[in-house]
Amino acid sequence: MKKRFLDSGKIVGTHGIKGELRIDPWCDSPEFLCCFKKLYLDEQGRESIKVKSRPHKNIVLCKVDGIDTIEQADKMRGKTIYIDREEIVLDEGVNFVQDLLGLEVKDADNATVYGKITDVLRTGANDVYEITDDNGKKYLAPVIDEVITETNVDDGYVLIRPMKGIFDDED
Missing domain, CATH: 2.40.30.60 (RimM)
Structure with missing residues (x-):
């Protein structure tokens, strides 16, 4: 809520x-x-x-x-x-950080659950979501159109297409 x-x-x-x-x-x-x-x-x-x-x-x-x-x-x-x-009207697609924290992060193609958003880092070029899995391991995903496909605050999830290297240790 x-x-x-x-x-x-x-x-x-x-x-x-x-x-x-x-x-x-x-x-x-x-x-x-x-x-x-x-x-x-x-x-x-x-x-x-x-x-x-x-x-x-x-x-x-x-x-x-x-x-x-x-x-x-x-x-x-x-x-x-x-x-x-x-008292605030936000532009379409803009969310408060507080609303993003705790959202479940799922794969847009196969519904794999990667974890939950635990922080939003501001880097200047684009924000970065810190995603923490059930074991406490943290991952960083850039908030760019190529990665984030859907953000649904009301239903509690974010769909992503992870870039190579976000969730795996590949080169």
Whole structure:
């Protein structure tokens, strides 16, 4: 089941003396996190904060309504922030990493199960899925059209056509 509130960053410090926060974004970019006017401080969405944010290098600078001093802002340090899935429209074929974790990875041609996605690594050129089998052995599969043939988050699987060398020790 997809989580409604997604962990999307961590408050790592303050900025200036007027209560701005520095957030380490766990999103694709600081700009993505800056699109939100409301963030949440818990996984259930019970505690929300209204924010105005702007990207600054690889972090987000965030002004929270009601926090006007560095002392107030410093009390927020270390908190994880969440976004509401329902406030986001993703492009076709784009998924949240949290939705990919745990998906079963199967061969597109013969239904062999290779394992489950346990991490998504960002390499710059393309993402790479870390796939862990039932014995705990890890494999890496590039997220490219030649390898990933179908991703079905709702039904819990990814179909692949593995490149030579991913699951075997051939040269």
